[in-house]
Amino acid sequence: MSYVAPLKDMLFNLKYLADIEQIAQLPGFEDAGFETAQAVLEEAAKFNEGVLAPLNWEGDKNPSSWKDGVVTATPGFKQAFRQFADGGWQGLQHPVDFGGQGLPKTIGAACGEMQNSANMSFALCPLLTDGAIEALLTAGSNELKATYLENLVSGKWTGTMNLTEPQAGSDLAAVRSRAEPLADGSYKVFGTKVFITWGEHDMAENIVHLVLARVTGAPEGVKGISLFVVPKFLVNKDGSLGARNDVQCVSIEHKMGIKASPTAVLQFGDHGGALGYLVGQENRGLEYMFIMMNAARFGVGVQGIAIAERSYQQAVTFAKDRVQSRPVDALAPANATIIYHPDVKRMLMTMRAYTEGCRAMATVAAAAYDAAHHHADAEVRKQNQAFYEFMVPLIKGYSTEMSLEVTSLGVQVHGGMGYIEETGAAQYYRDAKILTIYEGTTAIQANDLVGRKTARDGGQTAKALAAQIEATEGLLVKSGSADALAVAKRLKAARVAFVDVVNFVATNTKTRPSDVFAGSVPYLMLAGNLMAGWQLARALLMAQDEIAQGVDVSFMQAKIITARFYADHLLTKAPGMRDAIVDGCESVTALALDAF
């Protein structure tokens, strides 16, 4: 159950698909070229392979535990978190001003993937801290920034996101936690928050909760929600820790997976009120929270890729070791390992193609994020922002949904051994299932894709992407190789299907919302499938060029085969999905409720 970071594939993506040397031209990223990326990724690989990966199974066996309000992390996690913090990994993408390294998201995403492949339960803690840092950077006062950021960026403290309440899950309008203003400008916060990831633990000196609550007298619904910092320990003027705040962890959940990651029920204000500090302005909390959430959604998409990679690696190792049955191919040895069986190859190729496709998609989106935030030209920033925003629900939704299929295949490759917990394949299957749920279910991502990302601009962003894909098809046809032509054919069919659906969505969201939203998740899956397949098609073209130059031939050949497999076996799903979405919308909602 060891883990080896897929450095070669990551560096290929950085160099060829994300054009990291272009990112190094952006103001602020002058040192972030390919060589820096390579050095950072190699260090990250060392740490994640050596420190975090060996603790993954331990976390499943010995989950975080709760006793009398105190949560103790899995043995070894506290020490590993110190090493993580001391290595500067928490600050990788954060501003140099607060002690971070200020590296681009393009590099950060690769490191994030490694952390999550190595140990998803562990990596959730820094993921949430990233969100808290993002929120404070965006909307925090200078005082809040000065008080909290440096310790969060250094990993001395950790952060959480407190959104969900028992009656308010996907529906944040239903948030009931409340905040009473005090004379000194601070607030007393009251309420119950559930599903708070790493909401209580012993890995850091302090925990900085970012909490959604309503100020007394605020309007109903989403327009009356404010965002507060509520630290576990109050912070004195000199930065030292003061009294324990009135926030208690009353229990943690018994979950199917990510067991090392404590999922807390937090009670705010049971003993007079938890002291909280407003982030930004009153009633704009949801807006700020969305900034955190968009960062976190990208991060959860990367978790999907990460767990798929880990599951793939374990399946490959098993398939190369386990001897069973004579393969159908007479060329194979009589007592062959099961990787010689065509169906085992089909499963492994499916896992590989999904993982590489989604990794390529996420890497390109991360590069767009960097350009959107650092490019000198406002128009370029705007275009990149639109692309990035379109991609976020796809990365979150598609990469996590595919991770369910991949981790299921990961168990399947192992046969009966896969069902035995000690083998480790089952852990990935159980762990992955949270990914399509938290930080917005796949349906919530699909709502975002339909509403804000497609209907709002009449499908313009989507169609601009389709035009770019069509250009890639042209290049594939021009290249003329059998693989390129086969990929072009499937890419075109998928792109045409996508445009049909985009038109359907753009035309009907207002007038026939039920019909459009009946196909929202299939639309997301079709779009994600297309975007991942497109990036692999781009990769195929570049790999062909490199082979012509004699560069890294066997790696480049593998990339071409994977792109071809993706097109043959995954892009071929797209036309049928179009039919289901456009022609099949009515049968989704036809059944009377009492007939269920």
Added chain:
Amino acid sequence: MSYVAPLKDMLFNLKYLADIEQIAQLPGFEDAGFETAQAVLEEAAKFNEGVLAPLNWEGDKNPSSWKDGVVTATPGFKQAFRQFADGGWQGLQHPVDFGGQGLPKTIGAACGEMQNSANMSFALCPLLTDGAIEALLTAGSNELKATYLENLVSGKWTGTMNLTEPQAGSDLAAVRSRAEPLADGSYKVFGTKVFITWGEHDMAENIVHLVLARVTGAPEGVKGISLFVVPKFLVNKDGSLGARNDVQCVSIEHKMGIKASPTAVLQFGDHGGALGYLVGQENRGLEYMFIMMNAARFGVGVQGIAIAERSYQQAVTFAKDRVQSRPVDALAPANATIIYHPDVKRMLMTMRAYTEGCRAMATVAAAAYDAAHHHADAEVRKQNQAFYEFMVPLIKGYSTEMSLEVTSLGVQVHGGMGYIEETGAAQYYRDAKILTIYEGTTAIQANDLVGRKTARDGGQTAKALAAQIEATEGLLVKSGSADALAVAKRLKAARVAFVDVVNFVATNTKTRPSDVFAGSVPYLMLAGNLMAGWQLARALLMAQDEIAQGVDVSFMQAKIITARFYADHLLTKAPGMRDAIVDGCESVTALALDAF
């Protein structure tokens, strides 16, 4: 987490799709008409809802436990098993001569589904006992039958299937357990068997192990395997229990699911040899075992349907209860339960359509089994047997693969609550994953479909089915309703895709085995999808007729909508699968092994 047997749907299938009144015309089934079926199913519902279903979650919390070779079942299981036996449920389909009720498989399959919906871990025990009974009926001597059958049929004793060894999973040619003949005609059996379901427990007085082993001097490979009865306790001449046999349970597995069902490692002959009795002739063990396995494979397919149904019921209950967000449809109430959201409906309809489609498919196959075994006309028997045998890998493979998707959706409908073990949805997700593995993985089913069921007869059976499907398309077109026409369109496209693949398989299995087996599982999925969709199309036609007569209108309307949904959303996958199988075969096996 209660369970309500879907009696209405089961009885619809029995009456309209399986034509139970025709089965009651078969010799030996004179009493097995619709009214008998209804009475039996209602009794079964009472028992499974009231006794087995409430123990399901208990079994997950308190799995069977092992201590010093003794396995203790989950609290309550032993008592429930007594009730099960006393109710005569073990003997439902078995011959009256040995104390059974001799009912058709058509009825037995419905009862089996209920048992498995109620409590899959529990139901595995009778499922394996059925297999042992089947093997003894087929090949056991009169003495073996006299000694064992009555107590197995009555549920006084239970049975097991001992195939797998550490080095012999899918590959039974690798079995190493051995049997030394003794002077009195019995044998001493030695070896280690793993993954033995209910291989040791305290629910019954004796356990009758059916064990594959090689007689001293037998040929290598599958032609040297014999089948033995090895009882846990030896049986005296008078039928009373004698000494403990030399078979020990040395451990049970720590599994992801079906935790109440002990999965035993059994050690035979560590203390001088376990006494065993040959079933049938030496070296024909695999042949007999296949008879048990074919029965068990059908049974496992039914388990897929069963767990999908349970998962669906729980998701519907939650979706009708949980209030969250305003639906997009302005007609829905402002504070609506989530079942008003189109995507929740899409998930529930997907679950429902898969479940009803596979149930219909299994019911029709069970009816063919009954005709194949009881019809007076040899030609009719032969046709039914060919149909049944073609369907078994589809029922096992497709119904279990779909159960993974259904139970995943079942968790998804619950959002974050689905990931909390106490909710119960996660248990179905974990339990279901064994179904695509045991009794032959999906790939093993697909090998059977490709080799024995398609290539061997040049695709004749498959094409005869396609012709029947085409006839159904004709009836749909003739009926002329919008639903029938929409279903006809999708059914036709799926059938054409199926025939293309059948031709590809029939033509190339010998000459290009790797290319064909690269698509074997997708072929199975395409075929299963088509067969389930076809049965729902037939159901639609009959439901339309009944509505015209004013019979049970709301149920019949729901059936039509479900059939339409299946065609719109699931049958639409078929053409893309054809493209992947036929045009995409080469990219499956193109990657060099060291590139993985």
